[in-house]
Amino acid sequence: MVVKPGKRAYRSVRRAEAADETRARILAAARRLLRGGGERSPAFSLEAVAQQAGVTRLTVYNQFESKLGLLEAVFDDMARESRLMQDMPAVFALPDPHAALRQFVSVMCRFWDFHRRTLPRFDALTRLDDEVAASLKARKERRRVVLTTLVQRLGPRRDAAELVDLLYALTGFEMFDGLSVHGRDAAVVEELMQATVTAAVARYVNDG
Amino acid sequence: MVVKPGKRAYRSVRRAEAADETRARILAAARRLLRGGGERSPAFSLEAVAQQAGVTRLTVYNQFESKLGLLEAVFDDMARESRLMQDMPAVFALPDPHAALRQFVSVMCRFWDFHRRTLPRFDALTRLDDEVAASLKARKERRRVVLTTLVQRLGPRRDAAELVDLLYALTGFEMFDGLSVHGRDAAVVEELMQATVTAAVARYVNDG
DNA sequence: AATTAGATATACATACTGTATAATTAAATC
DNA sequence: GATTTAATTATACAGTATGTATATCTAATT
Numbered sequence: 001m002v003v004k005p006g007k008r009a010y011r012s013v014r015r016a017e018a019a020d021e022t023r024a025r026i027l028a029a030a031r032r033l034l035r036g037g038g039e040r041s042p043a044f045s046l047e048a049v050a051q052q053a054g055v056t057r058l059t060v061y062n063q064f065e066s067k068l069g070l071l072e073a074v075f076d077d078m079a080r081e082s083r084l085m086q087d088m089p090a091v092f093a094l095p096d097p098h099a100a101l102r103q104f105v106s107v108m109c110r111f112w113d114f115h116r117r118t119l120p121r122f123d124a125l126t127r128l129d130d131e132v133a134a135s136l137k138a139r140k141e142r143r144r145v146v147l148t149t150l151v152q153r154l155g156p157r158r159d160a161a162e163l164v165d166l167l168y169a170l171t172g173f174e175m176f177d178g179l180s181v182h183g184r185d186a187a188v189v190e191e192l193m194q195a196t197v198t199a200a201v202a203r204y205v206n207d208g
Numbered sequence: 209m210v211v212k213p214g215k216r217a218y219r220s221v222r223r224a225e226a227a228d229e230t231r232a233r234i235l236a237a238a239r240r241l242l243r244g245g246g247e248r249s250p251a252f253s254l255e256a257v258a259q260q261a262g263v264t265r266l267t268v269y270n271q272f273e274s275k276l277g278l279l280e281a282v283f284d285d286m287a288r289e290s291r292l293m294q295d296m297p298a299v300f301a302l303p304d305p306h307a308a309l310r311q312f313v314s315v316m317c318r319f320w321d322f323h324r325r326t327l328p329r330f331d332a333l334t335r336l337d338d339e340v341a342a343s344l345k346a347r348k349e350r351r352r353v354v355l356t357t358l359v360q361r362l363g364p365r366r367d368a369a370e371l372v373d374l375l376y377a378l379t380g381f382e383m384f385d386g387l388s389v390h391g392r393d394a395a396v397v398e399e400l401m402q403a404t405v406t407a408a409v410a411r412y413v414n415d416g
Numbered sequence: 417a418a419t420t421a422g423a424t425a426t427a428c429a430t431a432c433t434g435t436a437t438a439a440t441t442a443a444a445t446c
Numbered sequence: 447g448a449t450t451t452a453a454t455t456a457t458a459c460a461g462t463a464t465g466t467a468t469a470t471c472t473a474a475t476t
Binding site: 045 | 462466
């Protein structure tokens with residue numbers, strides 16, 4: 001006689017904790033693989049991630065659905081670890097829009113610097129998946145939203161969209177990474193970006 | 209009886225022409241695939257390239273050695289078509305270094321604009337191949353060499369390397385592409401880049 | 417003791433890069 | 447005209463990748 005599948009209430013604490021630990025181990029392994037060990041690191045494959053995490057490849061699928069799902073989780077993990085969201089209120093709290101923008105650049109530079117080893121490969125991977133899967137694109141656009149708000153605070157102007165696009169390009173990881181060469185210190189890189197951003201804003205403010 | 213492999217002189221004109229035509233067809237197919245048909249374009253695989261070109265996948269290998277070899281040839285083909293190299297003498301011919309730099313930015317913008325549909329995918333692909341294979345990296349570095357020379361003409365200064373890195377970032381495709389949004393005209397984008405470059409140079413020149 | 421979520425084992429389908437070997441075709445040489 | 451040659455094709459194979467399907471195992475919970 002076949003027993004009907006009884007829907008028993010089942011809330012496990014220890015199992016959930018173990019699963020979260022597994023999840024964390026996979027995320028850590030993924031980030032380790034993305035940043036690469038300096039010399040010749042293995043390619044970023046789910047097989048390699050699973051091996052590094054000490055689990056089976058199917059466990060990765062069980063936790064993250066797909067490779068893209070894993071990459072999304074990796075990004076969120078990075079943002080969480082570097083307190084990216086928590087730093088934003090301090091930016092908007094500044095009454096002077098120029099000071100706010102400067103603070104914003106500082107926050108972004110801290111984020112880029114924190115993950116400067118991981119982001120290059122991460123970016124390259126996410127670019128090939130249908131020219132950035134929509135979900136990751138949305139995450140990138142958050143920065144543009146913040147910039148739009150900050151530009152509005154500078155006062156109403158016709159070329160606001162133009163300035164936003166320019167600032168978006170000037171504060172991106174590509175810019176930070178491109179300046180982080182020849183062993184240049186992160187603080188110096190930030191000052192370079194601050195100066196470039198300031199100059200760009202000044203051009204628009206003077207034009208009215 | 210086995211006949212010795214006689215080394216007969218063999219210079220075919222028509223065969224070479226046919227081969228060149230095949231080569232051109234493959235390059236065209238590759239570029240077509242890279243720029244993608246707007247909506248949902250097939251992935252850039254040698255299989256897809258060969259099919260688009262009307263040849264076998266092995267013919268692609270015969271002509272370009274490997275996927276990387278094909279990508280190198282694609283880049284050279286793009287550079288040749290947009291007369292990138294031919295425009296450089298005109299840059300160096302200008303006696304005023306500021307005018308030369310402006311002309312350089314103009315030349316680069318023309319190149320970026322000419323291939324703005326192709327370069328995003330091309331860049332993404334070349335980034336994953338061992339973090340840019342050496343040969344393609346060398347091609348990218350040519351721009352840096354030119355900028356180094358142009359900066360030197362501005363006069364000797366301590367921070368020359370810093371300015372070069374900044375200008376390299378400000379004149380790259382990422383910058384051009386990031387500003388080419390919302391249907392913004394290429395001429396407007398160029399003027400944005402010109403202004404940003406000018407401001408950066410001015411900062412360094414004033415500091416001495 | 418029975419149920420359940422998470423993890424594993426095994427297998428399979430599909431797709432891509434790259435290599436190897438023989439066969440085919442048309443042009444050039446003798 | 448017979449032979450050699452370069453380019454292409456046909457067929458097969460090895461290796462790796464993503465993703466899916468199904469059954470099994472394990473330990474926590476009811």
